[in-house]
Amino acid sequence: MIARDQSSQALSQILESRSRDRGNLISLLQETQAKLGYIPREAMQTIADFLGIPRVEVWGVATFYNQFRLTPLGKHHTVVCMGTACHLAGGNLILEALERELDIKAGETSADGNFSLERVACIGCCMLAPVALIGDRIYPRMTPFKAEEALIPYRQNSDGKNTAD
């Protein structure tokens, strides 16, 4: 697979300049994710071999921290803030609306790869609650209906083009 070759090449580039120090594990995983968008299983094996530790140890760390993703993100990564202020302002209704509209659960990526959905603990914009993000764009003071509307420009037609194009 071409994609797999590319990702292993990217990973070798990362490993090239690094020491085989066990303490580097988290930063290696962070760099891998920054480059590939997620941490493929093969990458965990490569990192484990590089550091000379069992793969299960890499797995244990990769699954412990919230930052690491084991599956690729969708083209439009959608994030719902579940911080305290957002929760009190109805953040759960926003998450439910997005789950319903995208037909995926938080933590999943849509079958066509167009959307992924994630809940996060707090993005620190409490005065704009409830907040959602699509890509880099922040959507403040959401309501279930506004959430539904916000998705429209990012949706794909059957030919793979955005409806807004």
Added chain:
Amino acid sequence: MSFAAIQDRARSEWENLQGRTHMLVSAATCGRAAGSQDVIDALGKELARHSLDVPVIQVGCMELCYADPLVIIRKADSLSVAYANVTPEIVPRLVEGYIAGEDPCLELALGTYEEGEGETACIPELPRYEHELRLVLRRCGRIDPENIDHYIATGGYSVLEKALRMSSDDIIGELERSGLRGRGGAGFPTSKKWEQCRKAEGKPKYVICNADEGDPGAFMDRVVLESDPHQVIEGMTIAGYAIGAERGYVYVRAEYPLAIRRVRIALEQATELGLLGDDILGSGFGFNIEIAAGAGAFVSGESTALVAAMEGRRSEPRTRPPRLAEAGLWGKPTLLNNVKTFAYIPSIVEHGADWLASSGTEGSKGTAVFTLAGKVVSSGLAEVPMGTTLRRLIYDIGGGITGDRQFKAVQIGGPSGGCLPVSLLDSPIDYDSLREAGSMMGSGGMIVMDENNCMVDAARYFLDFSTRESCGKCTMCRLGTLQMLRILEDITSGRAKLKDMDRLLQLAEDVKDGSLCGLGRTAPNPVLTTLRYFKDEYEAHIRDKTCAARVCKDLIVYYILPDRCDRACEHCVLTCPTEAIKGGKGESKVIDQEKCTKCGTCLDVCPPEYDAVVKLSPVSSLPSPGKTERSGKR
């Protein structure tokens, strides 16, 4: 370059800026979220169009989060004016009016910095500033955090220069007399930590700044790093000198990219000027600081768990002793303090112990930084002397409760803290009084709740958070919190019995006793405080199946008031995702409760002039169809 020469250069740059027209734009993460980048871009374009050479300084947080994006136009010879909630659309007016011309556009202004402008508010005289005391935040929003000269010109790094000529005994002694307690939440005396670390055997020693701010609803550490990073770096370097460490780390969550960027820039600039490095200002003392980006785990805020994360392991706490001061990072003596603790250091060394000790209360000296959010008019950041009352914070600084609603509770300290009721509004806030009330200072995140917030749901929310973030090491924390969550879910869905409240209390005590670190030991606090202060709400959920705040989904129904429904309007019918609303044109709309998923869309889209959709609780209070359907005439 000597430090005096560095200072001279910085001061002349600063004075030059103050002497000319310039603009300040709030550009911390919160300002950016509100759209300050668009405003900065628009300002750039508009200034270019007028061929004006006016510096636009991207400052950090200006504390008035509700007013973001905030723009201040400063003129040396005229009014300085602040404009709130600026959009790119009004930028041309501001530039044309007050940069190119002499019209300060007061109709658009939040206020001025000088008195006597008629109707326009004078910002320094806003009631909040009467009660605030800014020690840690004093430069935030006033200097360019990416320009070290701004920091130096306002007194920065002069304390480091002084400290390098002091003995570590003197520095730690000064700290001890000041009574400074760690700002991470637990309130351990800072000087004790430093002393232990200095005395500890072993080399090298490390200094770690804990910026793993994981509390949902707290962002003051982020604000300090984004608005005034050098203050923290200077504090860490003084700490390094006092305990004999050569290396420091700033452990920041990866979720704070802007904070990471600004700290990185600050480190580079300080190193370039010889304020960090192998021989700081020719003193022979060497200290270097690196950034460690955390991968996101609430438990990493615990000191031993943070060290585990820095060593590349799962962030699990371990038993103490040994303390970090004896065996910390890589087994070496390590000093770990919170961002704000380090931020205090330069000022304490500069002004002496009495300066800090003169504010605050007997047991808690200095100030506390709170983030105020939730149902409060002016959300934002506030720094007040320890011992300030909740009422002063929420009403005088926060401007009171939004809408015409009633204050119900304030949650302090996030998942480790508690919900305090109206009866405690007049109690002073410091480490000890909060602990007595069943809460804790924690990070200082403060969320205000009104009558539309359900306290059982709030407790459930925090416990859900703790359950997700439990590292899993201790059984009581891993499974005990989960059982507590199940009981709370039973209560919020109307399946619980009264005796479940006793089980909840018992479990809460067990989780406290059976957990190693602060996460587990404090996770029951939101439940314990709500049980203590809002027991009637629990009972109403269990006995009457009623959620008075109409939040708990299983205990509410949505209902369309026939007399208020405009029969010609079809907003709800067309937007209901499950097609649960019936009624053609000219008919009053009715919700099919079987199909309704309680998503809230109909309430959201019903035009405010009709305001016909309501939530009712308990479910049995739903009027039976037929009786009311035709009763209403508008």
